[in-house]
């Protein structure tokens with residue numbers, strides 16, 4: 001059978017024959033296809049077959065696919081900025097530029113897409129961040145191949161669970177994302193597009209996974225090839241994202257994360273930050289029927305302060321305030337990270353040590369898996385030392401009302417260059433909560 005016909009368009013499982021109705025998911029493969037302008041069954045880079053589209057944002061189209069070498073289902077994100085490019089209805093895979101001048105900004109955007117893949121790859125050891133497996137150029141654009149997360153977006157999850165979630169459930173779902181963001185920020189990266197659409201809930205474990213680093217920024221690099229990806233997500237973007245010059249830092253993600261939690265608690269998209277600037281009519285979650293305790297609500301609303309200076313300085317403080325625990329999550333995170341790093345026999349990336357600054361740019365390469373038992377002994381000693389250290393630290397901190405900020409937030413300043421002007425060409429994503437997933441037309 002032809003490689004392209006071998007797999008079900010919808011679930012990517014092998015078919016008994018070309019064009020068959022899939023015995024697993026019931027998709028009629030004789031007629032299933034994506035809308036005009038999308039790729040249909042297509043072999044990319046000699047090893048990936050694309051299937052149905054999963055979503056289409058301002059930045060690109062994401063397809064379900066299969067890595068035919070590994071026989072593994074994947075998600076493939078195609079850089080396809082809406083408004084700039086299109087495809088003919090005749091099935092031609094190469095892109096068409098609506099205007100020649102778009103080509104220049106498209107090229108910059110492709111660089112940015114490559115950067116998205118690299119930033120994601122930097123985070124590969126984080127459980128709650130989607131795994132990037134490959135990146136390549138084809139059809140005149142860039143493709144990012146990721147693990148396929150079997151599950152639904154947080155937006156859908158909330159919808160399927162009665163439209164709003166109890167506070168304890170929200171916390172359980174989103175604490176791992178808060179912690180992952182804490183580590184990401186220490187690597188001088190900010191995500192800048194946290195929302196219920198960019199977090200998936202795995203169906204096997206209910207674990208949340210952060211997606212879509214298309215707007216992420218590595219603040220330790222001077223970003224000469226930015227693209228217009230600082231898109232606004234109404235309800236989730238803080239005011240600093242509406243400005244071409246305002247500082248964006250880890251508190252930008254903090255706002256969006258708290259706004260995401262607000263949505264999960266209430267089923268309501270928070271009032272847009274720009275609107276709140278004029279008149280803050282946003283209701284508290286408790287006023288919308290959430291069972292959130294008063295202290296946690298105060299913490300959530302502090303995280304959603306209009307002015308960044310009024311928010312928590314980092315994700316650890318946010319976690320502490322939301323959970324009512326003392327600020328020991330940093331030590332916990334570091335312990336977990338150290339253990340996982342040491343167990344993997346690799347060098348921790350700079351930022352994971354409580355006392356070391358992260359190296360700019362790339363992560364340490366994966367070390368070999370040798371030295372397992374030595375690594376384990378070191379790990380045990382390290383854990384004991386850190387626990388004792390953390391205990392002593394907590395004793396010392398006990399009576400201090402507000403711990404000092406130990407490191408400055410990762411900062412992005414949009415310099416007023418031509419590129420940054422382009423970068424902040426905001427796309428007011430009007431109704432962003434539901435980017436309708438394309439179902440294959442059958």
Ligand SMILES: Nc1ncnc2c1ncn2[C@@H]1O[C@H](COP(=O)(O)OP(=O)(O)O)[C@@H](O)[C@H]1O
Nearest residue numbers: 054055056057059062075146147148149197212
């Ligand atoms: N790795 C993945 N596994 C499963 N579904 C995914 C994956 N990546 C993206 N999706 C789905 O595709 C949608 C769009 O992907 P995303 O990376 O957010 O791109 P964009 O928002 O730029 O279009 C997501 O909301 C999600 O439903």
Ligand SMILES: [Mg+2]
Nearest residue numbers: 057197198212
């Ligand atoms: Mg997205």
